[in-house]
Amino acid sequence: xxxxxxxxxxxxxxxxxxxxxxxxxxxxxxxxxxxxxxxxxxxxxxxxxxxxxxxxxxxxxxxxxxxxxxxxxxxxxxxxxxxxxxxxxxxxxxxxxxxxxxxxxxxxxxxxxxxxxxxxxxxxxxxxxxxxxxxxxxxxxxxxxxxxxxxxxxxxxxxxxxxxxxxxxxxxxxxxxxxxxxxxxxxxxxxxxxxxxxxxxxxxxxxxxxxxxxxxxxxxxxxxxxxxxxxxxxxxxxxxxxxxxxxxxxxxxxxxxxxxxxxxxxxxxxxxxxxxxxxxxxxxxxxxxxxxxxxxxxxxxxxxxxxxxxxxxxxxxxxxxxxxxxxxxxxxxxxxxxxxxxxxxxxxxxxxxxxxxxxxxxxxxxxxxxxxxxxxxxxxxxxxxxxxxxxxxxxxxxxxxxxxxxxxxxxxxxxxxxxxxxxxxxxxxxxxxxxxxxxxxxxxx
Amino acid sequence: xxxxxxxxxxxxxxxxxxxxxxxxxxxxxxxxxxxxxxxxxxxxxxxxxxxxxxxxxxxxxxxxxxxxxxxxxxxxxxxxxxxxxxxxxxxxxxxxxxxxxxxxxxxxxxxxxxxxxxxxxxxxxxxxxxxxxxxxxxxxxxxxxxxxxxxxxxxxxxxxxxxxxxxxxxxxxxxxxxxxxxxxxxxxxxxxxxxxxxxxxxxxxxxxxxxxxxxxxxxxxxxxxxxxxxxxxxxxxxxxxxxxxxxxxxxxxxxxxxxxxxxxxxxxxxxxxxxxxxxxxxxxxxxxxxxxxxxxxxxxxxxxxxxxxxxxxxxxxxxxxxxxxxxxxxxxxxxxxxxxxxxxxxxxxxxxxxxxxxxxxxxxxxxxxxxxxxxxxxxxxxxxxxxxxxxxxxxxxxxxxxxxxxxxxxxxxxxxxxxxxxxxxxxxxxxxxxxxxxxxxxxxx
Numbered sequence: 001x002x003x004x005x006x007x008x009x010x011x012x013x014x015x016x017x018x019x020x021x022x023x024x025x026x027x028x029x030x031x032x033x034x035x036x037x038x039x040x041x042x043x044x045x046x047x048x049x050x051x052x053x054x055x056x057x058x059x060x061x062x063x064x065x066x067x068x069x070x071x072x073x074x075x076x077x078x079x080x081x082x083x084x085x086x087x088x089x090x091x092x093x094x095x096x097x098x099x100x101x102x103x104x105x106x107x108x109x110x111x112x113x114x115x116x117x118x119x120x121x122x123x124x125x126x127x128x129x130x131x132x133x134x135x136x137x138x139x140x141x142x143x144x145x146x147x148x149x150x151x152x153x154x155x156x157x158x159x160x161x162x163x164x165x166x167x168x169x170x171x172x173x174x175x176x177x178x179x180x181x182x183x184x185x186x187x188x189x190x191x192x193x194x195x196x197x198x199x200x201x202x203x204x205x206x207x208x209x210x211x212x213x214x215x216x217x218x219x220x221x222x223x224x225x226x227x228x229x230x231x232x233x234x235x236x237x238x239x240x241x242x243x244x245x246x247x248x249x250x251x252x253x254x255x256x257x258x259x260x261x262x263x264x265x266x267x268x269x270x271x272x273x274x275x276x277x278x279x280x281x282x283x284x285x286x287x288x289x290x291x292x293x294x295x296x297x298x299x300x301x302x303x304x305x306x307x308x309x310x311x312x313x314x315x316x317x318x319x320x321x322x323x324x325x326x327x328x329x330x331x332x333x334x335x336x337x338x339x340x341x342x343x344x345x346x347x348x349x350x351x352x353x354x355x356x357x358x359x360x361x362x363x364x365x366x367x368x369x370x371x372x373x374x375x376x377x378x379x380x381x382x383x384x385x386x387x388x389x390x391x392x393x394x395x396x397x398x399x400x401x402x403x404x405x406x407x408x409x410x411x412x413x414x415x416x417x418x419x420x421x422x423x424x425x426x427x428x429x430x431x432x433x434x435x436x437x438x439x440x441x442x443x444x445x
Numbered sequence: 446x447x448x449x450x451x452x453x454x455x456x457x458x459x460x461x462x463x464x465x466x467x468x469x470x471x472x473x474x475x476x477x478x479x480x481x482x483x484x485x486x487x488x489x490x491x492x493x494x495x496x497x498x499x500x501x502x503x504x505x506x507x508x509x510x511x512x513x514x515x516x517x518x519x520x521x522x523x524x525x526x527x528x529x530x531x532x533x534x535x536x537x538x539x540x541x542x543x544x545x546x547x548x549x550x551x552x553x554x555x556x557x558x559x560x561x562x563x564x565x566x567x568x569x570x571x572x573x574x575x576x577x578x579x580x581x582x583x584x585x586x587x588x589x590x591x592x593x594x595x596x597x598x599x600x601x602x603x604x605x606x607x608x609x610x611x612x613x614x615x616x617x618x619x620x621x622x623x624x625x626x627x628x629x630x631x632x633x634x635x636x637x638x639x640x641x642x643x644x645x646x647x648x649x650x651x652x653x654x655x656x657x658x659x660x661x662x663x664x665x666x667x668x669x670x671x672x673x674x675x676x677x678x679x680x681x682x683x684x685x686x687x688x689x690x691x692x693x694x695x696x697x698x699x700x701x702x703x704x705x706x707x708x709x710x711x712x713x714x715x716x717x718x719x720x721x722x723x724x725x726x727x728x729x730x731x732x733x734x735x736x737x738x739x740x741x742x743x744x745x746x747x748x749x750x751x752x753x754x755x756x757x758x759x760x761x762x763x764x765x766x767x768x769x770x771x772x773x774x775x776x777x778x779x780x781x782x783x784x785x786x787x788x789x790x791x792x793x794x795x796x797x798x799x800x801x802x803x804x805x806x807x808x809x810x811x812x813x814x815x816x817x818x819x820x821x822x823x824x825x826x827x828x829x830x831x832x833x834x835x836x837x838x839x840x841x842x843x844x845x846x847x848x849x850x851x852x853x854x855x856x857x858x859x860x861x862x863x864x865x866x867x868x869x870x871x872x873x874x875x876x877x878x879x880x881x882x883x884x885x886x887x888x889x890x
Binding site for chain 2: 280
């Protein structure tokens with residue numbers, strides 16, 4: 001080894017030996033892949049209920065069901081419970097395994113020790129490398145305007161949602177500002193808004209029936225969680241402040257119509273690339289004072305955001321942008337969005353076929369639209385199914401639970417229990433099991 | 446390459462080539478170290494004020510000073526501002542550089558994608574590897590009882606502090622529970638407690654003057670931030686709930702008297718190993734229901750904690766425990782705590798000598814005590830200096846700022862502005878500059 005540095009540059013050597021690591025890691029991974037998938041299934045089944053966004057305490061029926069699902073939850077077991085209550089985006093794992101070394105990150109023990117990332121930035125804990133890749137990705141995808149925006153990074157977009165409420169609320173108002181969203185709304189909005197009993201903001205329910213005068217915050221989720229429809233604000237009064245949650249405004253879920261150009265927009269890697277474990281989200285903020293207050297919120301809440309995950313996210317997002325550019329330029333490797341679009345497309349076809357064979361359920365219908373990213377007219381294929389039980393079934397969640405499919409009731413989204421939300425982002429194994437169960441139901445009836 | 450796997454095991458090869466990476470990385474690092482320290486100084490100078498815990502908005506004097514410090518802040522510049530306002534623990538970087546490959550982590554792009562870490566744990570987002578290393582470290586150091594405790598991981602101990610307030614507050618009380626701490630208290634406690642205007646809890650100031658009847662939460666920081674003294678609860682009434690913040694209860698700062706055995710105890714890697722950028726803290730919690738509510742808080746706040754940083758923290762903590770065990774067994778390499786103890790010891794000696802030569806300042810005096818970790822009688826050497834300006838100087842912070850030393854006024858800690866808090870954890874370069882400035886002051890007067 002001693003003489004090598006004289007013959008080659010250190011960088012060449014480093015790249016060479018990193019490649020060696022990764023090839024070795026991948027070999028070991030592929031050998032243990034079978035076992036890995038099994039255990040990851042086991043985890044997700046149990047966790048769905050622990051992580052039930054809608055309520056603080058786990059209802060007895062849910063927790064007993066959770067216990068059953070944990071016990072009966074081996075991939076082999078046909079009697080096992082399929083947990084599609086939450087949106088754990090493990091469907092994308094295959095793509096990242098294929099990418100191999102391109103997105104492997106190595107962090108030495110002495111790196112990223114300081115609290116601080118960039119003194120010159122309002123968001124002083126934002127890693128410049130991540131900021132650069134976020135701007136590049138939005139330019140490549142064309143789903144958001146970044147010019148004249150401040151980027152605030154958060155521990156997932158949940159933290160940024162709370163930071164936005166804090167930043168937009170009048171600090172000295174006589175009463176908390178109303179927070180509304182059109183039903184069906186994301187099931188976590190009410191509990192996230194109210195769990196601290198804040199004097200600054202208060203959940204005020206369905207935006208469609210919001211009558212109160214004065215200032216308010218409207219949450220606009222587009223495409224919407226749970227039903228997947230494209231949305232605009234519905235209240236439209238002079239004193240309204242808007243937060244746009246665009247977690248699902250990516251080409252695999254919905255046609256990209258134009259770059260989003262709002263006051264305050266939230267995104268997250270959890271749904272864009274599938275790296276939920278990183279807990280990285282970002283906000284694009286027009287008003288400098290709002291960006292400062294959001295930064296202050298995160299400072300008081302967690303004194304910044306994991307640098308390790310910011311650096312890893314930067315590397316993953318760079319790979320996504322590169323894959324898009326290479327696909328366009330060389331018609332070469334499949335881009336991340338082509339890959340994920342195809343999976344979602346196939347799953348939705350299979351699901352629609354299964355549901356149509358049965359007369360018991362119905363699905364939302366979406367109008368096709370031109371996608372500026374894929375430059376063709378495409379149909380939305382949301383990350384969740386918003387399924388309706390037709391006929392006499394009033395409680396769709398309980399009905400499906402009897403068939404060992406865990407879903408989230410429409411009640412949590414402010415609408416009828418005839419609806420349930422079902423994740424489309426789970427493992428292939430769970431998704432196929434889910435389709436089998438649906439088919440079995442119609443055969444029974 | 447193709448034939449190698451047949452000759453050697455994959456693992457041997459992996460270790461071999463990882464070692465190669467690190468040696469290369471270290472060479473490149475050492476070549477660019479000079480430049481690195483310069484830029485990191487630049488960052489920290491600016492950020493100190495952005496990250497001024499005490500107040501939401503930056504006062505004009507501070508922000509103008511911030512601008513000056515940023516401009517005038519090249520290591521070469523003797524006129525530059527030394528920012529010791531915050532406790533950025535970069536002093537430990539040297540140790541982690543020496544450790545090299547032992548704490549380098551490599552994370553492939555497909556790893557840790559799920560939200561979930563361990564379904565069987567109340568804290569479902571806690572990485573089992575981290576949980577194991579936390580228990581091991583506390584056993585090796587002897588600073589906390591882990592038997593019969595639930596571990597809740599957080600995005601730094603700040604998030605766990607808020608989670609604790611949420612978990613301990615009566616959910617349906619007529620008025621918010623009082624939160625108190627004996628002055629001088631950590632300058633962030635008041636703003637962290639009140640910034641959300643929560644109806645659950647409210648800052649009620651100095652515990653020594655707390656008279657109100659009924660339930661209350663007392664924050665006990667030991668050794669105390671800012672003054673470094675060992676503390677016990679002071680209110681001691683029947684309806685008191687205690688949160689013990691033991692961020693500095695490590696051998697480099699204070700003699701370890703016995704394993705802490707409280708209801709709810711907070712720790713953080715930021716101050717124990719110096720990895721503030723990871724944003725990893727942990728709570729040891731006796732009551733299962735409290736652990737569940739703290740977990741729920743983090744679920745609603747950030748839906749878990751960065752897996753990347755949890756895995757990296759596990760690796761760093763393992764290296765710390767290993768270094769202690771090896772030192773004891775083989776009298777070999779210096780352990781992390783021996784290394785950091787020696788640095789703190791040297792800095793305190795230099796500081797006391799400088800301060801004693803001047804008649805203008807005074808420092809706290811600590812009684813030596815037996816340290817069960819180092820098995821000898823030692824003196825505390827806190828992470829912060831609690832400096833008092835003697836004589837006619839009423840505003841110590843403004844006085845030192847005129848000499849280009851940024852500190853945090855006693856006002857933020859609930860006491861007189863004759864006191865300031867000064868970080869002892871900054872870079873060698875900044876610490877030596879700080880001592881030079883202090884000496885210069887006494888020469889002037």
